[in-house]
Amino acid sequence: MAFIVSHQWGIFIIIEILSLVSLLLFGVFRYFLNKRKVSTIMILTFIALLLLEGLLAILVYTETNEISTFQIVVLIFILYACTFGVLDFLKLDRWMRKKVGEWRGTSLLTEKDTRILKRQKNSKYVAKKYRISSMTHTVIFIAGQWLLWSYGTNHMSEMLPYIKDWSWFTEGRFEASPYANETAYHIGVLWIIVFAVDFIYSWSYTLFPKRKI
DSSP: OHHHHHTHHHHHHHHHHHHHHHHHHHHIIIIISOOHHHHHHHHHHHHHHHHHHHHHHHHHHHHHOSOOHHHHHHHHHHHHHHTHHHHHHHHHHHHHHHHHHHHHTSOOOOHHHHHHHHHTTOHHHHHHHHHHHHHHHHHHHHHHHHHHHHTTSSSHHHHHHHHHOOGGGGTOOGGGSSSSSHHHHHHHHHHHHHHHHHHHHHHHHHHSHHHHO
16 A cells, blocks of 8 residues: 555556557547457446546545545546546547548448537537536536635635635635645636636537537
8 A cells, every 4th residue: 555655646647548548549449440349348448447546546545544636636537537528539439430431431420420410510509518518517616616625624614705705816825725735726726717718618609609600
């Protein structure tokens, strides 16, 4: 266990590299070699590695008995992979099959894929999809920020002043913020900026549908 704790970041990076390799091999076997069974094994390998990252974070926590930057980073990676990562992967999969099919002079898309691609050209459908995505991100954002704030404050009454007065956001010091340390502060502030940009961008499809499609 001591080895795992002292080399947690190195182990995490190795797992991430293996995850990336498994996705690349999935693409090679699925799109170019047409080996669907082997490509399925690559996806299962990716999922197993994702679970291994979660197990690694749990082992480090049980040994140190504290939430650190490591657990937060692993949690962010896992949340992305299980939410937006799935959607991005499916979108990339359809795009790759469309392009490879064009190169081969045949269609690798199913009827369902064709309907989805056609539907994505509908401005109302796209706006609805981004609204759902935005609301999902909002729920994850609130839960994640509450978790970060809970380690920097003792109870809800301490959080309220930070919600009412956001002057701490521009001060650049975690001491004046609801975050427990500098790492949590930078992660939290960056996430707030990303959330704000994503929220505005997602709802722009509803407010300006004709401009987006």
